Amino acid sequence: MKHFEANFDGLVGPTHNYAGLSFGNVASLNNAAATSSPKDAAKQGLQKAKALAELGLVQGMLAPQERPDLHTLRRIGFTGTDAAILNKAAKEAPALLRACCSASSMWTANAATVSPSADTHDGKLHFTPANLVDKLHRSIEPTTTGNILQATFNDSRFFKHHQHLPEHASFGDEGAANHTRLCSEYGHAGVELFVYGQEATNPQAPKPQKFPARQTLEASQAVARLHQLDDEGTVYIQQNPDVIDQGVFHNDVIAVGNQNVLFYHEQAFLNTQEKLAEIQRKFGDSEVHFIEVPTSKVAIQDAVKSYLFNTQVVTLPSGEMAIIAPTNCQENPAVFAYLNELVTLGTPIKQVLYFDVKQSMQNGGGPACLRLRVAMNQDEVAAVNQHTLMNDALFARLNQWVDKHYRDRLTVADLADPQLVIESRTALDELTQIMKLGSVYQFQR
Numbered sequence: 001m002k003h004f005e006a007n008f009d010g011l012v013g014p015t016h017n018y019a020g021l022s023f024g025n026v027a028s029l030n031n032a033a034a035t036s037s038p039k040d041a042a043k044q045g046l047q048k049a050k051a052l053a054e055l056g057l058v059q060g061m062l063a064p065q066e067r068p069d070l071h072t073l074r075r076i077g078f079t080g081t082d083a084a085i086l087n088k089a090a091k092e093a094p095a096l097l098r099a100c101c102s103a104s105s106m107w108t109a110n111a112a113t114v115s116p117s118a119d120t121h122d123g124k125l126h127f128t129p130a131n132l133v134d135k136l137h138r139s140i141e142p143t144t145t146g147n148i149l150q151a152t153f154n155d156s157r158f159f160k161h162h163q164h165l166p167e168h169a170s171f172g173d174e175g176a177a178n179h180t181r182l183c184s185e186y187g188h189a190g191v192e193l194f195v196y197g198q199e200a201t202n203p204q205a206p207k208p209q210k211f212p213a214r215q216t217l218e219a220s221q222a223v224a225r226l227h228q229l230d231d232e233g234t235v236y237i238q239q240n241p242d243v244i245d246q247g248v249f250h251n252d253v254i255a256v257g258n259q260n261v262l263f264y265h266e267q268a269f270l271n272t273q274e275k276l277a278e279i280q281r282k283f284g285d286s287e288v289h290f291i292e293v294p295t296s297k298v299a300i301q302d303a304v305k306s307y308l309f310n311t312q313v314v315t316l317p318s319g320e321m322a323i324i325a326p327t328n329c330q331e332n333p334a335v336f337a338y339l340n341e342l343v344t345l346g347t348p349i350k351q352v353l354y355f356d357v358k359q360s361m362q363n364g365g366g367p368a369c370l371r372l373r374v375a376m377n378q379d380e381v382a383a384v385n386q387h388t389l390m391n392d393a394l395f396a397r398l399n400q401w402v403d404k405h406y407r408d409r410l411t412v413a414d415l416a417d418p419q420l421v422i423e424s425r426t427a428l429d430e431l432t433q434i435m436k437l438g439s440v441y442q443f444q445r
């Protein structure tokens with residue numbers, strides 16, 4: 001049986017904008033109130049997804065969410081027509097309106113945690129949508145995320161969908177951004193690494209002082225229980241609180257793994273040596289390539305600016321690995337020099353491919369934020385909703401759809417425009433037909 005690691009990229013939604021919503025995420029704060037281009041953002045994402053499909057990887061797309069989120073605005077007491085609600089919210093609670101308009105579901109690394117069937121006791125592939133409780137604008141994602149995941153992975157013989165964890169800070173869960181899986185082959189049982197920022201039930205444990213730790217140990221443990229993982233196939237690692245305070249708001253901003261490679265910054269974790277030894281022991285006989293990037297070569301600030309670690313490390317059909325990096329890495333001299341050296345070091349990583357995803361980067365989302373990894377065997381791939389899988393036809397169709405419905409420019413002031421609701425719903429309604437998703441949105445129910 002053949003095995004693959006598929007990437008499901010988030011299709012950027014029609015309201016992509018810069019609202020400065022993510023305290024602790026340097027790019028989001030620095031670009032607050034900048035003018036965005038939803039059209040360019042969506043096309044940059046589609047280009048990357050198409051390129052990965054052309055490299056021979058299994059590539060899917062996940063639909064964006066309905067924004068502005070009028071249902072949440074109604075839930076918090078705004079009444080009247082859609083236009084009246086937007087008008088009132090813009091005047092009386094502009095920060096809440098901005099939170100209800102973010103296209104943040106595009107970062108599907110935060111959509112869910114996924115455990116492949118090779119790791120789980122019941123032999124099913126498990127999904128738990130992330131509750132994203134640390135940020136208001138993201139906490140309104142998980143229910144629709146669950147609907148979209150179920151419409152995409154819609155065969156209960158293979159896929160098991162859980163409800164998101166309880167919506168409380170003790171269970172702060174940011175999904176796959178704080179989870180990576182090492183394995184010898186995608187279809188063999190692997191070691192799942194859960195990286196958390198703090199322990200909710202132990203106030204004495206280390207935690208960041210300035211910026212929030214979005215993921216708790218308790219959330220990671222709950223997901224591992226739900227997914228029926230073995231203790232021997234699971235490692236919990238605490239992220240270094242000092243780097244969270246320097247803008248590393250998710251572990252995937254400082255570390256990434258693929259098969260037998262863990263690529264990370266020397267300051268990424270606490271108790272690094274002990275944890276690497278545990279990973280190696282649980283991995284088994286063959287060797288894990290621990291590629292540690294020292295501060296002397298790449299400072300934390302350079303890693304945060306360039307997103308060196310928010311790269312996708314992928315295995316090509318040839319068996320060699322490539323790094324999918326944002327063009328921002330080419331523009332940072334220290335990082336570019338490091339990447340040029342990396343491919344000569346004799347590790348499995350042999351090439352670097354650069355993609356312009358600047359529209360997303362300006363909100364703190366690099367190539368790896370834009371994708372949810374799902375390791376699957378060929379029967380599972382066949383059971384996926386085939387209309388979500390990238391190919392020439394879907395690429396052309398989605399580009400046409402973007403051209404038809406998306407604005408070239410969007411400012412925060414435009415978010416109160418009632419026309420944007422109509423445009424967004426018309427676009428998403430058509431998208432659910434293109435991707436054969438059924439009625440996943442509240443406005444369709």
Ligand SMILES: N=C(N)NCCC[C@H](NC(=O)CCC(=O)O)C(=O)O
Pocket residue numbers: 017018019020021022025028029102104107109110135138177250252253363364365366368369370
């Ligand atoms: N690292 C991963 N996997 N994901 C990146 C998520 C970026 C996202 N940015 C935002 O939500 C910014 C929205 C704004 O400010 O308009 C966040 O902070 O949650």
